[in-house]
Amino acid sequence: MFSEPDDPAVVDRMRAAHAAACAALGAVPCPPASGGTREAWGWQGRTLGKPATGPYGPGWLRVVHSSVERAGGKLWTGPEDAERLVPRYVPRPRLHLVREWAEGDDVYRAELYDCVADGAVPAAPVLGEVPRLTxxxxxxxxxxxxxxxxxxxxxxxxxxxxxxxxxxxxxxxxxxxxxxxxxxxxxxxxxxxxxxxxxxxxxxxxxxxxxxxxxxxxxxxxxxxxxxxxxxxxxxxxxxxxxxxxxxxxxxxxxxxxxxxxxxxxxxxxxxxxxxxxxxxxxxxxxx
Missing domain, CATH: 3.90.1200 (Aminoglycoside 3'-phosphotransferase; Chain: A, domain 2)
Structure with a gap:
């Protein structure tokens, strides 16, 4: 995960897109008492994920942003391709629903996953301390x-x-x-x-x-x-x-x-x- 973007316009735009995605997928953001304030940002605010309760129960709703000319391709379809082609014994959250929409020159993709009860081993890609793993x-x-x-x-x-x-x-x-x-x-x-x-x-x-x-x-x-x-x-x-x-x-x-x-x-x-x-x-x- 990355830090919240420095540009407040990006933060506002992605949070608005996440709210729109919740409405489109029939999901409800988890309340603060349930950890609903937890946000997972991607590089330079390209993605935003939050806990949400949807048609399949507790889940994780992730929104991806792209410009119109860059939408599509490997990164855009990777999660759907994995859901279709990678065996289930490779442990990962199941992808249930996908929606795409455009707003002017911006394209968004919403993905609703199973909830992963356990969090990432550390909060960042580079390890900072010895993880306790079995x-x-x-x-x-x-x-x-x-x-x-x-x-x-x-x-x-x-x-x-x-x-x-x-x-x-x-x-x-x-x-x-x-x-x-x-x-x-x-x-x-x-x-x-x-x-x-x-x-x-x-x-x-x-x-x-x-x-x-x-x-x-x-x-x-x-x-x-x-x-x-x-x-x-x-x-x-x-x-x-x-x-x-x-x-x-x-x-x-x-x-x-x-x-x-x-x-x-x-x-x-x-x-x-x-x-x-x-x-x-x-x-x-x-x-x-």
């Missing part, structure tokens, strides 16, 4: 990642053209050529950071960007977002060792490091940069 949670995560990797889809989370362009640029500090062709491709959630994982009962949230990626991508991304807490980073390496210790897993780590170094250049998660650069040397060095 062996069953970790076992469920391994099963989910493995099951998802076999799903057949024409959706794409990471493109080869991006790897060819970005990896030489953002890994130049290594001082040696870095291969850009993955050993294998598989299907990934594509945004498996800590704010998209609920616990203690495992549930995987936010299915906008899922699709094919270098094999091991999800495990590598979770590990990268754990680097600020070395104890948990080591736990991720241990629990997902069958993925991360492989040639494909090491390559996926380098891909994720490339992406996060690029996003840090834009101001995101700069605190991870030293650890990312160190890890890049560890997984891509001679003999690896």
């Amino acid at each position: 062996p069953a949670w970790w076992s469920g995560l391994r099963t989910a990642i493995g099951g998802l990797s076999t799903v057949r889809t024409d959706r794409t989370a990471v493109r080869q053209a991006y790897l060819d362009r970005a990896m030489p640029k953002y890994l130049a500090f290594l001082g040696r050529p870095v291969p850009t062709a993955p050993p294998a491709w598989s299907t990934a959630h594509g945004d498996l950071h800590w704010a998209n994982l609920a616990g203690p009962q495992l549930s995987i949230l936010d299915w906008e960007g899922w699709g094919t990626a270098p094999a091991g991508y999800d495990a590598a991304l979770l590990h990268a977002y754990s680097l600020a807490v070395p104890e948990t980073a080591e736990r991720v390496r241990r629990e997902l060792s069958d993925i991360l210790a492989s040639e494909a897993g090491r390559f996926a780590e380098v891909v994720v490091i490339t992406e996060l170094l690029q996003s840090a250049e834009r101001g995101d998660n700069r605190e991870l940069v030293p650890a990312l650069r160190q890890r890049a040397g560890e997984v891509s060095g001679p003999g690896r």
Whole structure:
């Protein structure tokens, strides 16, 4: 989750859209005593989610905003595609209802999900402290990642053209050529950071960007977002060792490091940069 946008016009517009979505889907915002004031904002206010009671009982109503020219495509249809194609043993909130509408140059999409009783493990993608997670949670995560990797889809989370362009640029500090062709491709959630994982009962949230990626991508991304807490980073390496210790897993780590170094250049998660650069040397060095 991200912070409430600084622009009050965006905040007002998204809250008004959320109220309109409640009316369209027959949902009622939860009162403050029931946690109804809790808001989950997306990047730069692109999405807003809140608890709501709808036709299927307690739920979560999420509104997505786009300009007319950007509406549609992978991010727009990701949750519906996941509901249709991803097996139910990959734990996630069920998507019940979807509505879309336009207001001038703005397009909105409302999605009504099952309520997830347990919240995200931390409130932000980057881990800040050791989470208390059970062996069953970790076992469920391994099963989910493995099951998802076999799903057949024409959706794409990471493109080869991006790897060819970005990896030489953002890994130049290594001082040696870095291969850009993955050993294998598989299907990934594509945004498996800590704010998209609920616990203690495992549930995987936010299915906008899922699709094919270098094999091991999800495990590598979770590990990268754990680097600020070395104890948990080591736990991720241990629990997902069958993925991360492989040639494909090491390559996926380098891909994720490339992406996060690029996003840090834009101001995101700069605190991870030293650890990312160190890890890049560890997984891509001679003999690896």
